[in-house]
Amino acid sequence: MNYQIEIPKTPLHPNPMPLIRVKGSHREIGRQIGEACKRQVEHSIENARQLLAAAYSQLELTWEGAQIQARKYFPFAQERYPQYVDELVGIAEGAGVSFDDIAVLNAMEAVTMDALHLSRCTSMGVNDQRTADGHVLAAHNEDWVPEDEDDAYMVHVSPNDEPPFLAMNYGGLLPNVGINAYGIGQFIDSVYPNDSRIGIPRLIVSRAVLAAKTPGEAIRSTLVPHRAAGYNHLIVHESGEIYSVEVSARRFAILYAEDGYAVHTNHYLSPNLAEIENDPEEKISSRVRYFRAWRLIHQTSQHTIKTLQAIQRDHVNFSNSICNHAVDMTDPLDREKTITALVADLTTREMHVAWGNPCYNPYHTYHLDA
Numbered sequence: 001m002n003y004q005i006e007i008p009k010t011p012l013h014p015n016p017m018p019l020i021r022v023k024g025s026h027r028e029i030g031r032q033i034g035e036a037c038k039r040q041v042e043h044s045i046e047n048a049r050q051l052l053a054a055a056y057s058q059l060e061l062t063w064e065g066a067q068i069q070a071r072k073y074f075p076f077a078q079e080r081y082p083q084y085v086d087e088l089v090g091i092a093e094g095a096g097v098s099f100d101d102i103a104v105l106n107a108m109e110a111v112t113m114d115a116l117h118l119s120r121c122t123s124m125g126v127n128d129q130r131t132a133d134g135h136v137l138a139a140h141n142e143d144w145v146p147e148d149e150d151d152a153y154m155v156h157v158s159p160n161d162e163p164p165f166l167a168m169n170y171g172g173l174l175p176n177v178g179i180n181a182y183g184i185g186q187f188i189d190s191v192y193p194n195d196s197r198i199g200i201p202r203l204i205v206s207r208a209v210l211a212a213k214t215p216g217e218a219i220r221s222t223l224v225p226h227r228a229a230g231y232n233h234l235i236v237h238e239s240g241e242i243y244s245v246e247v248s249a250r251r252f253a254i255l256y257a258e259d260g261y262a263v264h265t266n267h268y269l270s271p272n273l274a275e276i277e278n279d280p281e282e283k284i285s286s287r288v289r290y291f292r293a294w295r296l297i298h299q300t301s302q303h304t305i306k307t308l309q310a311i312q313r314d315h316v317n318f319s320n321s322i323c324n325h326a327v328d329m330t331d332p333l334d335r336e337k338t339i340t341a342l343v344a345d346l347t348t349r350e351m352h353v354a355w356g357n358p359c360y361n362p363y364h365t366y367h368l369d370a
Contacts, residue, residue: 007325011149013355016364017168017340023158026083030090033155034097034172040151041095041102044171047147048105052112054332059115063104069111070103076200076226083161084174084207091172105172107201110228112333114192114278119266119286120324120336122293123187123232124308127240128347130260132302135347138236139308140177140187141358142168142340146326149339149356154366162211166351166368168340176206177342179351181370182213183238185344188231189266193248194278199228205247209233215241219254222247232264238346246273261297265290285320292316305343305352312341313359323359 022032034041049063056062061069078085088106092099109116120143128134152170167178179185186209205227212218215237222233222245230247242257244264253270255262266286268274277283296311297303314322326337341358344351349368354361 010360011356013361017355018153019366020153021156025160026086027090029157029159030087031094034091034094037153038095041097041172044105044148044151045101051332059112066104066111067100070107072198073107073110073201073228074103077204080200080224081204081208084204087174102172106174106203110201116333119283121189121266122289122322123189123234123264124293124297125234125236125242125262126303127242127260130301130303132304135345136238136240137308137345138185138187139312139343141312141322141338143324143336144339145335146337152340152355164370165210166366168342174203174207176203178210179344179368180210183346184212184218185236185346186210187234189264191232191266191268192278193229193276195249195276196229197249199226201228202231219245223252234264236346246270248273248276263290263294263297288317289322293322308343323357
């Protein structure tokens with residue numbers, strides 16, 4: 001099933017990603033992340049600067065221009081989610097960098113008008129009826145620019161006023177892919193509607209989901225008014241309830257797990273959203289990956305951590321495969337690879353995470369203490 005092939009220049013990470021433990025107010029949480037991950041934050045800003053410089057002929061956007069654009073989004077975020085803006089302010093303070101730089105990172109998709117072709121993530125979920133031990137499992141391959149792979153880390157967050165959560169993160173971003181103490185897991189895939197607008201950045205909307213205490217609250221968080229655009233949010237609950245919430249700036253669709261299985265990639269599945277998808281013909285690789293993952297996940301009703309990890313290593317349609325490699329990409333806006341792969345057990349509150357491509361790198365286990 002893996003179609004294992006020899007792939008040159010695949011970064012190796014035999015050791016686990018760093019685990020950062022933070023707690024306190026939102027400002028304090030951000031400051032602790034910034035202090036502990038100063039190198040990763042600075043590196044991610046430099047990577048983003050170089051990306052915009054390399055893509056100037058396409059975007060005609062300087063770093064200063066990106067800062068100006070990002071500032072337009074944050075009044076909406078400040079009005080609805082001041083606590084998460086505080087987290088970003090704290091990250092900037094802790095790392096000793098400009099808040100304007102952090103703002104660009106966290107609104108990057110918006111300020112580049114979705115010209116970043118980040119269309120290779122894969123998310124999956126199986127409920128307790130589809131696993132060998134009755135656990136509820138979810139899996140996610142995080143695909144992003146290769147230069148940010150070294151900036152990945154795990155963060156265990158205990159806010160004063162919200163549920164503790166465990167998340168995968170990188171650079172100066174708000175954490176948003178993870179599980180919380182109420183048995184909620186969120187795994188996001190970029191999608192591309194044509195109704196995007198200035199509003200609350202997608203990453204801040206996603207951060208709010210990790211504060212939810214029920215599946216309904218998690219879903220409502222994805223649909224906050226004045227959102228700039230949207231992701232697909234695969235929301236998995238320890239009860240076995242699994243939803244794909246497809247979101248744009250003005251529309252949404254809630255897709256329920258079919259027969260205990262859920263798969264999503266980077267195109268809309270709902271007809272309501274598909275009709276506003278921007279350039280659907282550019283999402284062919286997403287569709288191929290979706291059907292491949294859908295087929296593989298349906299091949300057993302006795303899934304385990306290892307069966308989902310095997311799907312994450314799959315190389316059909318290489319290099320735009322589930323395990324994605326950037327070996328043949330030259331367009332600066334289209335250079336993307338799997339920088340982490342994770343499988344979450346919502347029943348035991350654990351995440352099994354490979355740093356880099358899972359075909360070459362081992363998984364390590366992290367626990368949510370709550």
